[in-house]
Amino acid sequence: MKKIQKLLVVAVTLLLVFSLAACGSSSKETSSSSSGGEKGKSGDDIQELTIKISHVVAENTPKQAGAIAMKEYIEKESGGKIKVQVYPNSQLFGDKDEYQNLVANNVQFIIPDMSKMVGNDPGFNVPAMPFLFKDDAAAEAFWDGEKGKEIFKRLEKDGVLGLAMWPNGAKHMTNNKKAISKPEDLKGLKIRTQGGQLLEEIYGKLNAGSVSIPFNELYTALQQGTVDGEENTFSNIESKKFDEVQKYTTVMGHTRVDYALLTNTKFWDSLNEKTKEIVQKGVDQGTKVARESAKKLNDESLKKLKDRGQTKINELSPAEIEGFKKELQPIYDEWAKKIGEDIIKDAESKNK
Template sequence: MKKKLFGLLTVLLVFVLAACGGSSDSTSAGEEGTASDEIQELTIKFAHVVSENTPKHQGGLAMKEYIEEHSGGKIKVEIYPNSSLFGDQDEYQNLVANNIQFIAPDVTKFVGHNPQFNVPALPFLFDNDEAAIAFWDGEKGKEILNSLESDGVIGLYMWPNGGKHITNNERPLVTPEDFNGLKFRTQGGQVLEELYTTLGAGSESIPFSELYTALDQGVVDGQENTFSNIESKKFDEVQDYMSVMNHTRVDYAIFTNTTFWNSMNDATKEIVQAGVEEGTRVAREESQKLNAAAYEIIKERGETEIIELTPEQIEVFRQVLEPIYEEFESAIGADIIEAARAANEEYGNATE
């Protein structure tokens, strides 16, 4: 009788422990996920290096709003702009460590991991955002975004910031010869370095958060960036000339880490994924709007002389820089370059 009673108590104890173990359906970012269909309670951190009035930040806000609303407030999204949490130099390491759950860096910052991230730096490859988006949403673009999985990092979507233009403090830049002897800040990478070397100029990689001071103090003569980044960071205050070129691009991508991503149950991941997609939609829409508005603000401020290069002047630069494609074809891949050119052929020359 005692044995039967002991056995019955043992069974009851197992049921009680199982019930207690399955009662919690919340987790913090990076903990083990749960099989429950209940939405987990999470705090998600998203860090970036640019200002609030940029396509990236607007996409982040849309992502935050969607996730918090559709999770009934169970998921909180904290956004840290202006390198206020982590900057260019340490955001990737902190993503890998799951200290933050999302970053959206310029993809050319990853050329040290994979030279195929040099695609936006190839001169005059994409005419507009539509062509660049078509490439990154295609098979070859997704292959590049997924190439960091060995680090535990997942690339989700490209967020465009647009074509870049060049500012400097020395003289109007109209011909390739005008670049001779000048020094420019770039995001880094082999292709951008070679681009400026071909033009007879030097280049230096400087964190974005330090760029205004570097320009003001003459550490470099100039820099290349989108209208929205030039205007929002007021680079025109410390630069005398701006050449409108659209020669290379700033394309961001939103990245997460596998520790966080795999910690979510299906119900939670569905909301977060949809939030990322909503942020992507808004970031892509805002890119052209904000760049156009920023260009008008730069004109109105009148701090810098604007040189709008003609198609004929652009063609001279295109011919001078064309050898870069042959030099980097093996590192980037002929198939990647072909896919990018095919996307531009189909979607390029559309209205910016």
């Protein structure tokens, strides 16, 4: 009898051991499948992610329009598995720290002004090259092409991947002193620019001063005469009401404001094929909307400036533009060597 009891105890014990082992294995499998990490990367499922997009300008801008288009496409096509958070107006990071936080993968997309990127690579001086592009289409064709992608690729040493150019548009000049139609007219004027060595040399060659002032302080600086003028896109001139404190506007298109859509390489490489396809198509949709929005906004802003009639608008003739080109040719030649003559030649070819 005792022997039978002992056998029953052993049997029950073994049964409990096998049962616990099975539960443990099942638990591990459940834990692995719900993590969404490595399984998502190697499998075909859309990964569950939260993506942050940070930029420094307001909501009523082409940059914000493009970011929202990205968000809407990615969230819809992923069935809500991917959440996209957009932070405009430097809510998350500002000009001074957004790139470092992208490198650290604290944010997955930023859209900085290319003028802020010249310290990372001289190729980002391309938008500041005088009269390099005749219109938005030529600039977009360059950045979509081989040489533009080559400049973007140089950021990979930092762990950053350049995906697309989003335009703000061609810049034009305003001032409170006189109409500008030839290089000599700029002599002695103090012009606010975005800063950078190339722009400083351009205005130095035109015998004008180049001053760097934060954008949010510019209206007051113009109003008080701290500077005589500034250069900007039509949308920036109109939305900030610079025409209230600037008597003259010269339609020049001499330089540009363009943005770079950047992502973190570790983040990008962590996406499986299906997820990456959705995110890439979201980038494409955002780029399309940002470009369309920039052109529409600048066209509407020029019309508003004309309708308000507070600034005298003078559009340079082709002959007058040639006069500026001739004066700035030494600067152009010098910086073509610094940026890369092959790059400049490719950019010039997009104007055909």
